Amino acid sequence: MRILAIIFAALTASTPGAAETLTVMPGTIVEWKAVYGQVETRNRVPARARIGGTVTQLDVAEGDRVEAGGRIAMVEDDKLVFQLASIDAQISALSAQIETARADLERGQQLIERGVITTQRLDQLQTTVDVLQGQERSLQSERQVNERLIVEGEILAPEAGVVLSVPISRGSVVAPGEAAAVIGGGGVFLRLAIPERHALTLAEGDEIELGAGASGVASERRTGRLVKLYPQIEGGRVQADVEVEGLDSRFVGQRLPVRLPIGERLAILVPAKALTRLAGLDFVTVESSHDGARRRAVVPGGTVTRDGIVWREILSGLSAGDQVVIEDE
Structure with missing residues (x-):
């Protein structure tokens, strides 16, 4: 009975002292969807x-x-070393054959001047030298290939x-x-997996809000920017990338809470300081031309911060046009 008497007195009491009034009008608030983002490297x-x-x-x-x-x-392959040694031996043998062929060619050029050998024989000696030199160049190229393969054993x-x-x-x-x-390179970002029903409400450039604890300080509010929406849907989810300034890159794969703007709706908002709580109920003071200032029980919802002022959504108890009294502190 004492509690009921206190509540009745609160409902019928007028607001003492000077106060400020606010005309209640529906305002637009953003609907947020809570998801988790994962720290990923760009590449x-x-x-x-x-x-x-x-x-x-x-x-x-x-x-x-x-x-x-x-x-x-x-990475090393012993076969390449053995192939290189085999090529070197073949080049050495060809070099000796080329020296002999060149000596035969020089003698042939001297003998053809005396008429001892024919021009056909001299051409054969020249062809032998050319063929052996071609084989040597081929082996040199093969050797360079093997040397390059050995160098490519480095994984870069x-x-x-x-x-x-x-x-x-x-x-x-x-x-x-x-x-x-x-x-992993190119910096870090948050990669999100967003339910496909919310994909059409998002656009590149949207502001994304990190949830409590995402920045290491629960009271700090941090935001990011949606920079990429991937066109392919997998498992009913769309991938998106969010850039966040100063994101901790020590742990790739770390999960952080994120809030996404998925729509807007109209709601009645009053400054949080306009509410008072008594006996487990929430009240706001409403100014009426007939009854004066009286407290009215309301059902509050969530909070919205705008320009540093905390506003409270009123789910029931107020309607558009009501004059809410905000008591001076």
Whole structure:
């Protein structure tokens, strides 16, 4: 009975002292959808082996920073060394044959002046020299190919970034084209998976709000910008990328709470300081030309911050045109 008496007194009491009035009008508020975003690097590129062989050196580990063109690992193939030795032996043998053929050609040129040999024989000696020189050039080219293959045993970073994974180890046998490491570069962003029913309400350039705890400080409000919406829908979800200034890039794959603007609606808003709470109920003071200022019970909803002022949505108890009294603090 005492509680009911207090509530009745609160409902019938007038507001003491000077106060400010606000005419209630429906305002537009943004509807938000809570999802999780995942920290991702802009580019994720594998560093691949160019030749097959055995990994003899591994220069990076997960989390290392690499520059574009930096060495990731070294792959060696013993067969290339043996082929190089075989080519060198063939070139050496050809060099000896070429020297002999050139000496025969010089003698032939001297003998043809004396009329001892025919022109046909001299042409045969010249052809022999040309053929042997051609074979030597072919072997030299083959040798350069093998030297290049040995050089390509170095696995290089395709771009600057952080090493995300290293699926090989020293002593592993790799095939040409096999990934030795995955490099993440180009900065970091938040990648979202948005339900397809909300895809049409979003557009590139929209402001995205990070949820509490996303920035490491619960009270800090941070926003990002939607920079890319992917056209392909997979599993009923659309992927989108959000740029956030100062996003922590230490942990790729970290999940952060995000709020997406998915629409707008009309609502009745009053400053949060216009509400008072008594005996478990929320009241606002309404000014009436007939009854004066009286408290009215309302059902409040969520809060909206605009220009640094906290507003409270009123779900029931007020209508457009009501004069709400805001007491001076």
